Amino acid sequence: MRAGYRIASWAIALAVGLGGMAAASANPPERQEREALRVCADGNNLPFSNQAGEGFENRIAELMAEDLGVPLTYVWSPQVMGFVRNTLELRVCDVMIGAVAGYGFVQNTNAYYRSVYALVVPEDSELEVAGLGDPSLAGRRIGVVAETPPLVPLRRMGARVEGYPLMVDTRMRAPVRDAIEDVATGKTDGAVLWGPLAGYYASRQDPPLKVVPLVDDDTGTPLDYRITMGIRHGEVHWKDWINAFIERHQEEIDAILAEYHVPLLDRHGRLFDPQGEGGGS
CATH class of the missing domain: 3.40.190.10 (Periplasmic binding protein-like II)
Structure with a gap:
């Protein structure tokens, strides 16, 4: 990359x-009929x-x-x-x-x-954080996809990072699904994943996992x-x-x-409920 x-x-x-x-060459004329x-x-x-x-x-x-x-x-x-x-x-x-x-x-x-990255944890987890700078992450085994933004702040806080590959052929592997299942089985304490993936796969566990969108993160991480x-x-x-x-x-x-349980943010970067007032990106 x-x-x-x-x-x-x-x-x-x-x-x-x-x-x-x-492509380096000039594009042909735009199609007008589809x-x-x-x-x-x-x-x-x-x-x-x-x-x-x-x-x-x-x-x-x-x-x-x-x-x-x-x-x-x-x-x-x-x-x-x-x-x-x-x-x-x-x-x-x-x-x-x-x-x-x-x-x-x-x-x-x-x-x-x-949308926004989110922390996924068991519903009864004692791990409650608002952002990646929370000291309670120290020593916790947290799943994260390689080269994604949460990786550096998690390591900085002393989390024990469980890595999953970034570049995969989706016909062969599903690393985010694996990360969620590891939380469900207790192999990891939680996972920090891109919101649409976190919300979808967490909702499909039995019982469903808790998804905490990291809208209040103050580490400066995008x-x-x-x-x-x-x-x-x-x-x-x-x-x-x-x-x-x-x-x-x-x-x-x-x-x-x-x-699909996608955590949605409004234009101000705050969570919003599509069933409530407002909405849009």
Whole structure:
């Protein structure tokens, strides 16, 4: 990974995968007519997407296709290094439903949600922290994905870090699911994971695990990210349409995300309930 996008890649790798270099040559003219909504996606990457259509990005893609009045099709590819190069840049698909804001290998739309890393612990855990600078983390075995933002402050506080790999083929491994199961079985005391992953997998344990979004962290570590849709550079009209779609359907998008237990932040960086007042990214 290049140093210039390392911070962004931490969130992307968990939320939407890593892309390749943008094409050096000039883009051909933007397509004006769309016979289908062609989505670039990972076929085995819940809670985001899978080939059975069970992820929240699948649900949002269905909403987009309905709004466009065209069929929905997918190009499936593991979201590892080269994902953008092998999908968007080859022009075999036209949008990736999740891309962290500022990710330079795509043109970002407006954000359609904002989330934050979260601590996952058993419901009866005595470990109660508001941020990664809490001294009670010292000596605790805490799961964290390699090279993600929580790693450094956890080590600084003396936590016994249990590492899980960042770059994996999702057809073969599910390190975040492993991290959650290790909390459930008591192998670790907790795990600090990207919010959408933490909320989804914690809710599927029996009994469910407790998810503590780290909105009050004061270590200066970048833990919350705005998530956009990613398209090719230069496609101005397509970006305008997607931005208008997000604005029209923000409440429906929020409701979908809430079904998957995604911790959602408002524009001020505070947690909000889509069923309550306000909302949006």
